[in-house]
Amino acid sequence: MAGRPERGAWAQASQTMLALFLRDIRLSIRAGGGALVGVIFFLAVIVTIPFGVGPDLSLLSRIGPAILWIAALLACLLGLDRLFQADREDGSLDLLVLNGDRHMLALTVLTKCLAHWTGSVLPLVVAAPLLGLFMNMAPLGIGATALTLLIGTPAITFIGAAGAAVAVALPRGGLLISVLVLPLTIPVLIFGVSASYGAVADPAPFLQPFLILAALTLFLAVVGPLAAALALRHGTD
Amino acid sequence: MRLIAENLGGERGGEAVFSNIGFALDQGEALIVTGPNGSGKSTLLRIVAGLLPAARGKVLVEGGGEVFPTVASASHYLGHLNAMKTALSVEENLGFWRAFEGEPALSVEEALETVALGGLGHLPFGYLSTGQRRRVSIAKLLVSRRPVWLLDEPTAGLDKASEERFAGLMRDHLEDGGIVVAATHLPLGLEGARELQMRVAG
Numbered sequence: 118m119a120g121r122p123e124r125g126a127w128a129q130a131s132q133t134m135l136a137l138f139l140r141d142i143r144l145s146i147r148a149g150g151g152a153l154v155g156v157i158f159f160l161a162v163i164v165t166i167p168f169g170v171g172p173d174l175s176l177l178s179r180i181g182p183a184i185l186w187i188a189a190l191l192a193c194l195l196g197l198d199r200l201f202q203a204d205r206e207d208g209s210l211d212l213l214v215l216n217g218d219r220h221m222l223a224l225t226v227l228t229k230c231l232a233h234w235t236g237s238v239l240p241l242v243v244a245a246p247l248l249g250l251f252m253n254m255a256p257l258g259i260g261a262t263a264l265t266l267l268i269g270t271p272a273i274t275f276i277g278a279a280g281a282a283v284a285v286a287l288p289r290g291g292l293l294i295s296v297l298v299l300p301l302t303i304p305v306l307i308f309g310v311s312a313s314y315g316a317v318a319d320p321a322p323f324l325q326p327f328l329i330l331a332a333l334t335l336f337l338a339v340v341g342p343l344a345a346a347l348a349l350r351h352g353t354d
Numbered sequence: 355m356r357l358i359a360e361n362l363g364g365e366r367g368g369e370a371v372f373s374n375i376g377f378a379l380d381q382g383e384a385l386i387v388t389g390p391n392g393s394g395k396s397t398l399l400r401i402v403a404g405l406l407p408a409a410r411g412k413v414l415v416e417g418g419g420e421v422f423p424t425v426a427s428a429s430h431y432l433g434h435l436n437a438m439k440t441a442l443s444v445e446e447n448l449g450f451w452r453a454f455e456g457e458p459a460l461s462v463e464e465a466l467e468t469v470a471l472g473g474l475g476h477l478p479f480g481y482l483s484t485g486q487r488r489r490v491s492i493a494k495l496l497v498s499r500r501p502v503w504l505l506d507e508p509t510a511g512l513d514k515a516s517e518e519r520f521a522g523l524m525r526d527h528l529e530d531g532g533i534v535v536a537a538t539h540l541p542l543g544l545e546g547a548r549e550l551q552m553r554v555a556g
Binding site: 135143211214216219 | 400403424434437438440441446449450451453
């Protein structure tokens with residue numbers, strides 16, 4: 118990199134991160150990647166709700182956005198434990214951390230989060246409108262919920278990365294990660310659901326909670342990977 | 355370029371494994387770390403790589419320039435694990451590390467030819483035998499350039515011919531001005547390499 122202009126370094130970093138992104142996407146769609154597990158879990162939860170709640174259509178449509186959000190939140194947490202553990206088990210994590218000297222480890226973590234989100238959470242967002250029909254939601258409500266999920270779920274992945282990095286060395290860290298991460302995701306859930314309601318229930322505002330949701334995602338996009346990188350660097354053994 | 359370890363002490367789970375280890379390696383020099391199980395060979399290598407904090411002392415490189423300023427950025431670390439994904443093909447695995455580690459050297463094809471796995475690049479890594487997996491891992495050392503090779507039991511699982519081929523690769527690397535630190539039980543076939551004998555702490 119000696120003497121090369123700044124732009125060269127940027128181009129190199131973005132190429133490196135693109136390689137990591139593509140590798141993780143490939144892994145999530147290949148056999149054993151678990152990209153579909155989250156969607157199937159999401160589907161199972163949403164389909165069960167009407168049986169439990171009963172055939173009260175107005176009640177279903179009223180709780181629809183909240184149920185979609187809670188189910189999506191839980192489905193997000195489901196695959197998080199593999200985020201770093203798979204790399205740790207085959208030794209890749211050591212090399213990712215070593216190369217953190219070359220390009221920031223937090224950037225590597227951010228890329229892994231984005232790949233994880235694209236591979237296993239984006240399908241949830243895509244499935245959400247279909248599942249909204251099960252909840253007797255109005256088209257506007259379905260659209261608003263899908264939009265808030267699209268904007269809000271990355272925040273869950275970013276917080277989850279920090280939890281996954283802390284629990285990376287634990288053999289059955291999955292549940293621990295969920296317990297660690299769940300309280301931190303509550304603000305995301307609150308603003309996601311209130312924005313979804315704001316779109317359909319008239320006096321409630323849509324834009325304000327939606328903007329706070331977007332701000333949360335942006336804030337956590339910085340804080341989550343930094344915390345995860347710190348935990349990974351001190352967690353190697 | 356020079357790799358220097360000063361007065362290193364290593365701990366595992368709070369207990370001292372070794373202390374007062376120091377060495378300085380110039381370009382073209384190799385250090386073979388030997389010793390019984392549990393004497394801290396792997397711990398030493400991980401401390402040198404910066405993957406474990408040193409209990410005492412420090413490791414540094416001199417003269418690495420802007421490209422290799424720190425030990426971590428100047429090193430290839432080949433541990434017990436191969437750092438390859440079984441679901442991806444050999445080519446995809448090596449191609450990823452080549453792009454991710456930067457400083458590309460040999461192409462994936464050439465590196466596979468060098469470890470005598472040419473033509474197997476399309477296979478999923480999971481289909482390969484233990485020795486072949488190790489050879490892919492060795493090919494990873496060749497696809498991106500690093501002056502320092504930190505090798506932990508590099509020949510585990512290799513057959514006789516592959517061991518000799520790997521010794522040749524290490525000699526080439528040393529002739530190019532590289533540095534090798536290898537922990538091993540087996541002779542690696544490096545003439546003139548320095549030896550560090552570790553003992554189990556009292």
